Amino acid sequence: MIDYQRKKYIYLSYFFILTGLFVLALRLIYLQVIRSPRLTKFAQGQHLLRIPLEAERGNIFDRNMKPLALNLPTVSVFANPKEISDPYATAEALSRIFNLDKNIFLEKFAQQDKYFVWISRHIKGEAVKSLEKLSLKGIYSIKENKRYYPQLNSGSTVIGFCDIDNKGIEGIELYYDEKLRGKAGYLVSQRDAKRRRLFSLNYDYLSPVNGYDLILTIDSVIQYIAERELEKAVKATGALGGSVVIVSPFSGEILAMANYPNFNPNNPGIFDRNNFRNRAITDMFEPGSSFKIITASAAIEEGITHLKERFFCENGAYNMKTHILHDHQPHGWLTFAEVIGYSSNIGTVKVAQKLGLERLYAYLYAFGIGKKTGIDLPGEVEGFIRPLNKLSKTSIGAIPIGQEVMVTALQLTLAMCVIANGGYLMKPYVVREIRDSKGVPLQIYSSQEMKRVISPSTAEAMTQILRGVVEYGTGKMANLKEYLSAGKTGTAQKVENGVYSHRKFVSSFIGFVPIEKPRLVIGIVLDEPYPYYGGVVCAPVFKNIATESLKYLDSLSWDWKLVKDN
């Protein structure tokens, strides 16, 4: 009896235990099999962390690898409005740190549908320390890179700048934005109960591709010399602004492109927007007498004239039936070389009349006038040439002397390069090389001849003529002591209310040095300077820039150890 009862209790216990185990097993199967995907996802959401990896923007260097644009680490602050428990106190604390009205922060905290609102971007050291001390709930900081430009204003209109999200806005930063930007990556990592990241090799990782570095053709020392001399000239003459372009004539490399006024790309917001533009390629003007280099080159190339042919310059007043053409100084008989040397409008127009406008136009197009140069910078304009079938009665007396035609400073300088390099129109370029973040070259740009415009003998003849301009002509103030230079002055009237002004001028001087084997072609343009003669205001700028730049270029080839020892 007792045995039967004992067995009964034992079997009953077995039954309850087995039933319990069976229920547990069912629950286990339900959790591990049926609900597994959902629970795994939920667990991963808690345990795993997806971290975006910012791609670093590529740096920009000058031709000697001096940095022109770099990325520096900064701290940006954001808030999670849902986590802020005391918005008033938090806003009060932030307003003290950032020196802003607290209502600005309260408005941001009111956006309860958002998890992320910016409080401040790229803040400085003191504010960062104050924030760290306070440890405000719902306020977080994140590391970001900000673009900085160590050369400050120098080259700013060429390099451009980036916005707060490191996107190129102007200049090279804009033109090459895609190459500089890079591609962001991500890392999926484990995190612990305190939401701290754990180092782990097992999870998803996409490596960020950093932006490419750019090596420019610009020489930052020559750029600085050009900017300094241009600024001095603009301020001394009260000009509205000016440009200097320096080109290597045999390669088309832009060694310097200076504009004034300019701006500091580290703080562009405080400058006038007009200061951002690269006047050397965005502003067109009537070049005046410096345009005569094209008329003269065309006449010599076509065999219309030669250096010693004499022209009567009508003692300063030439009746062209439609109007009277004047020279700035009366001349009698001049050789063709002297016509250009003394910048006689009458002599030049007489040569152009022999040449004919159709042939002249062919040379204008050949010299690149009226077309974009194709430089790798944004905002270039093509200039203006009146179409042949829409010429005015005064055109024959205007176009050959650089009126009724509009060019940019770069176009005029490249036209001079044709003479300096023996007859080739070169394609200008600013970026020489593109490298990846490890320094491996990806693309190398080299000089590109667009076409032959004039023969070497014409170029040689033009060099002699332009040497005369500097030796005895209107460009005497561009004569250097140590080197022989050549060039052409220009003083063009601006149009005011539909007529040529007698008060407003665009002055220019375009030249090259040394004439034996030109290393630099320098174009200077000043807008409304006073005094206004190109030979008076621009030629000295050419002299100063050429003297200092050549000294600097010569010093690059010195043996510095010898110099130091001696």
Next chain:
Amino acid sequence: MKVTKFLSFVFIFTSLTLIYVWQNIHQIELSYQILEREKVIAKLQDQNRILEYNVAQLKSPAYLERKILAKHMGLKYTQPTVMISRSEKEKQNYLNYTRKFFLWQKINSLISKLFSLRSEAEAKP
């Protein structure tokens, strides 16, 4: 005998389990250390970049030229021995003098505006 075997099995099993658990804990500790090192490296890299920027700025032609100019100007920091302090009376006399000077300037410009008949002469080329 069976008990000894069972106890040895339990001992071995427990030891292996402890070793496994220790490994996991150690792995997590190492990952914390690696992350700390990564933070230090990142901080040093950031400092390096800031230094590179500072060097680039200090080597820029604009800064070097200003430094050379400043050197040749012969400016020096003032020494306490060359500072001359004025007495209160001298200071007051100086203030009175400057006030009278600016007042006279104002009167002068008012008079010249009243009696001026044409604008200033233009410069000629």
